[in-house]
Amino acid sequence: MPLSRFGNKIFSDSCLRNVLSSASLSSYPVLRSMLMYVCICRNVTDRQVREAVTRHGVHNMRTLRKRLDACSQCGKCALEVKTLIREAQAENAMLEQQGMAA
Numbered sequence: 001m002p003l004s005r006f007g008n009k010i011f012s013d014s015c016l017r018n019v020l021s022s023a024s025l026s027s028y029p030v031l032r033s034m035l036m037y038v039c040i041c042r043n044v045t046d047r048q049v050r051e052a053v054t055r056h057g058v059h060n061m062r063t064l065r066k067r068l069d070a071c072s073q074c075g076k077c078a079l080e081v082k083t084l085i086r087e088a089q090a091e092n093a094m095l096e097q098q099g100m101a102a
């Protein structure tokens with residue numbers, strides 16, 4: 001069984017998936033502060049998603065899947081990844097309005 005270490009806690013993949021797919025992340029302060037993987041199956045982080053949107057013009061799930069292979073296995077990360085894409089797009093639009101685009 002694959003295990004991941006976050007701080008001094010060890011979680012199995014199924015436990016991580018349950019935490020990610022539930023609203024109980026606030027019950028896991030160690031995970032909440034260190035968590036960065038949004039797609040566990042493909043080891044894709046929130047930073048990679050934001051960078052794909054900002055630097056590589058990713059604008060939807062299809063283009064993200066082509067670029068990072070995220071959300072291409074179990075699909076449990078789809079909602080989180082879609083939210084991240086929208087957030088990154090909104091942040092980029094706001095930075096462009098302020099003349100601070102990367």
Ligand code: FES
Nearest residue numbers: 039041074075077
């Ligand atoms: S977590 Fe399974 S495909 Fe993303």
